[in-house]
Amino acid sequence: MDKISIxxxxxxxxxxxxxxxxxxKKVMDSMKKQTSFELLFVDDGSSDxxxxxxxxxxxxxxxxxxxxxSRNFGKEAAIYAGLQNASGDYAAIMDVDLQDPPSLLPxxxxxxxxxxYDSVATRRSTRMGEPxxxxxxSKEFYNVINKISKTEIVSGARDYRLMxxxxxxxxxEMSEYNRFSKGIFGWVGFRTKWLEYENIERSAGxxxxxxxxxxxxxxxxxxxxxxxxxSIAAYMGVLFCGLSFLMIVAIVVRTLIWGDPVAGxxxxxxILFGVGGxxxxxxxxxxxxxxxxxxxxxxxxxxxxxxxxxxxxRIMMMPLSQNLRRKSYGQG
Ligand code: UDP
Ligand code: MG
Numbered sequence: 001m002d003k004i005s006i007x008x009x010x011x012x013x014x015x016x017x018x019x020x021x022x023x024x025k026k027v028m029d030s031m032k033k034q035t036s037f038e039l040l041f042v043d044d045g046s047s048d049x050x051x052x053x054x055x056x057x058x059x060x061x062x063x064x065x066x067x068x069x070s071r072n073f074g075k076e077a078a079i080y081a082g083l084q085n086a087s088g089d090y091a092a093i094m095d096v097d098l099q100d101p102p103s104l105l106p107x108x109x110x111x112x113x114x115x116x117y118d119s120v121a122t123r124r125s126t127r128m129g130e131p132x133x134x135x136x137x138s139k140e141f142y143n144v145i146n147k148i149s150k151t152e153i154v155s156g157a158r159d160y161r162l163m164x165x166x167x168x169x170x171x172x173e174m175s176e177y178n179r180f181s182k183g184i185f186g187w188v189g190f191r192t193k194w195l196e197y198e199n200i201e202r203s204a205g206x207x208x209x210x211x212x213x214x215x216x217x218x219x220x221x222x223x224x225x226x227x228x229x230x231s232i233a234a235y236m237g238v239l240f241c242g243l244s245f246l247m248i249v250a251i252v253v254r255t256l257i258w259g260d261p262v263a264g265x266x267x268x269x270x271i272l273f274g275v276g277g278x279x280x281x282x283x284x285x286x287x288x289x290x291x292x293x294x295x296x297x298x299x300x301x302x303x304x305x306x307x308x309x310x311x312x313x314r315i316m317m318m319p320l321s322q323n324l325r326r327k328s329y330g331q332g
Pocket of ligand 2: 095097099202207
């Protein structure tokens with residue numbers, strides 16, 4: 001019988017967790033003839049009762065496992081940790097707030113079993129219930145990133161997807177520190193079927209994303225999957241050289257014809273500011289990539305565990321070399 005691991009990143013989700021489990025239980029029961037399940041809750045350094053609730057669920061239902069981070073490492077780290085620890089033949093990533101409907105799971109599984117796909121992913125067909133400014137910024141982000149990146153990043157794509165072992169292992173091969181899943185899933189390739197559904201409001205609790213966090217996340221995506229911004233400096237350099245050459249010619253000609261009355265101080269200041277601004281912008285872009293490289297080179301772990309219901313299994317399953325580099329400080 002196949003086993004599906006469901007990876008559920010949770011950050012301060014004490015209200016949503018019980019609702020999620022109740023809903024998921026119905027789906028697991030409806031599919032229990034075909035598959036077994038593992039619910040892998042990842043506590044991303046929550047400060048509320050999320051961790052206690054997870055432990056409780058683990059005690060009551062053996063299918064529930066948990067990983068708990070030593071602090072908040074972000075959803076991307078939680079997804080990575082979940083995939084690393086998933087023991088299923090298939091793995092799905094799902095938000096705990098029921099914005100990723102568990103009821104789609106039987107269909108997703110059927111598609112992977114019957115059709116020649118490696119993964120079934122989901123996207124929102126509408127952005128109902130979302131602030132207008134957020135929708136606008138998201139749309140622009142996808143426009144920009146798809147223009148400058150070779151990896152296709154699907155607009156409105158959610159992280160909710162079911163994939164087979166081949167694809168899980170491919171995603172795990174990408175052990176980079178700066179993680180942007182939407183890009184990683186596109187980058188590894190494989191055949192993906194897209195399902196669409198309308199935006200669903202959160203079951204309980206509040207969204208953990210604000211415009212600032214989303215902005216940083218989008219920069220992560222752009223710098224992670226495109227180096228086009230780095231060429232901006234070069235293009236601008238050529239453009240400015242051309243402009244200055246034209247200006248020199250114009251000034252020489254003007255001086256020869258009309259003499260040289262001293263004027264143009266204000267325009268000079270404008271040009272200085274303009275050129276200075278462009279230089280700073282280019283240095284800034286360079287800095288972004290350098291910072292990412294710096295973090296990658298340091299080779300810090302993507303996450304640290306403070307506790308896990310899977311600890312023993314994980315140590316046994318890992319090859320020795322990885323065991324030595326273990327990203328965990330044990331229990332407690
Ligand atoms: N999440 C997380 N770590 C974070 C932020 C969010 O694990 O630092 C989880 C969160 O608990 C939820 C999922 O990621 O299960 C999606 O978060 P949220 O619903 O706040 O985002 P939105 O749906 O509003 O984009
Ligand atoms: Mg949500």
